[in-house]
Amino acid sequence: MPEPVLYGYWRSSAAYRVRIALNLKQIAAESAFVHLRRGDQRGERHRALNPAGLVPVWREADGFTLAQSLAIIDYLDEIHPEPPFLPEDVRLRAICREIAYAIACDIHPLGNLRVLEKLAADFAADSTAKAAWARHWIASGFEAIEARLAHTAGCYAIGDQITLADICLVPQVANARRFGLDLALYPRIAAADAAAREDLAFAAAAPEMQPDAE
Numbered sequence: 001m002p003e004p005v006l007y008g009y010w011r012s013s014a015a016y017r018v019r020i021a022l023n024l025k026q027i028a029a030e031s032a033f034v035h036l037r038r039g040d041q042r043g044e045r046h047r048a049l050n051p052a053g054l055v056p057v058w059r060e061a062d063g064f065t066l067a068q069s070l071a072i073i074d075y076l077d078e079i080h081p082e083p084p085f086l087p088e089d090v091r092l093r094a095i096c097r098e099i100a101y102a103i104a105c106d107i108h109p110l111g112n113l114r115v116l117e118k119l120a121a122d123f124a125a126d127s128t129a130k131a132a133w134a135r136h137w138i139a140s141g142f143e144a145i146e147a148r149l150a151h152t153a154g155c156y157a158i159g160d161q162i163t164l165a166d167i168c169l170v171p172q173v174a175n176a177r178r179f180g181l182d183l184a185l186y187p188r189i190a191a192a193d194a195a196a197r198e199d200l201a202f203a204a205a206a207p208e209m210q211p212d213a214e
């Protein structure tokens with residue numbers, strides 16, 4: 001049976017989440033790179049896989065495809081339950097999802113390539129303005145997450161277990177760094193990020209470790 005394929009891009013933080021999840025579960029998958037800067041995600045070939053024109057996309061040998069990083073990660077967690085991505089305690093599970101959704105639904109979309117491209121095309125935003133925009137929205141989201149971590153963090157975002165919250169946090173912190181956000185303002189986020197990146201599953205998933213990194 002051929003391996004499943006993860007369609008992604010080295011700097012896509014949503015694909016980075018799935019790479020971490022695959023490494024944590026030790027699931028073998030092929031990587032297919034969709035060149036986002038060249039606009040390959042909007043081409044007919046990629047839209048046949050994901051009409052939304054985004055990465056990541058997960059495809060299995062029988063043709064089953066799935067988009068949305070959190071849907072892919074939930075699916076992987078269900079078909080390979082070990083190690084679990086959610087804490088055992090029901091309230092902590094809910095908070096874990098809260099942090100993941102805050103990143104995936106509220107922060108990440110506003111700094112996405114197509115949004116920044118639209119700001120440039122319609123409002124003449126240059127690279128300085130686009131970075132300031134991205135920093136603004138990441139800072140606003142990180143303030144809330146930092147406050148949340150005051151009650152939940154141990155070694156990682158929630159206690160001493162790597163969870164879905166870390167899987168989402170680390171790629172978003174990478175984006176924050178890329179846009180020049182001062183992480184010293186978010187000491188708990190910075191500490192959870194540093195701890196998770198020590199783990200090999202996170203290290204191997206890092207953008208700069210991907211073969212398509214420029």
Ligand SMILES: N[C@@H](CCC(=O)N[C@@H](CS)C(=O)NCC(=O)O)C(=O)O
Pocket residue numbers: 011012013014015036041053054055056067068069070104109112113114115
């Ligand atoms: N909510 C989606 C977001 C997917 C997404 O925005 N992917 C970005 C890369 S991180 C993308 O494909 N951008 C291409 C573009 O903006 O044209 C997920 O979690 O999978």
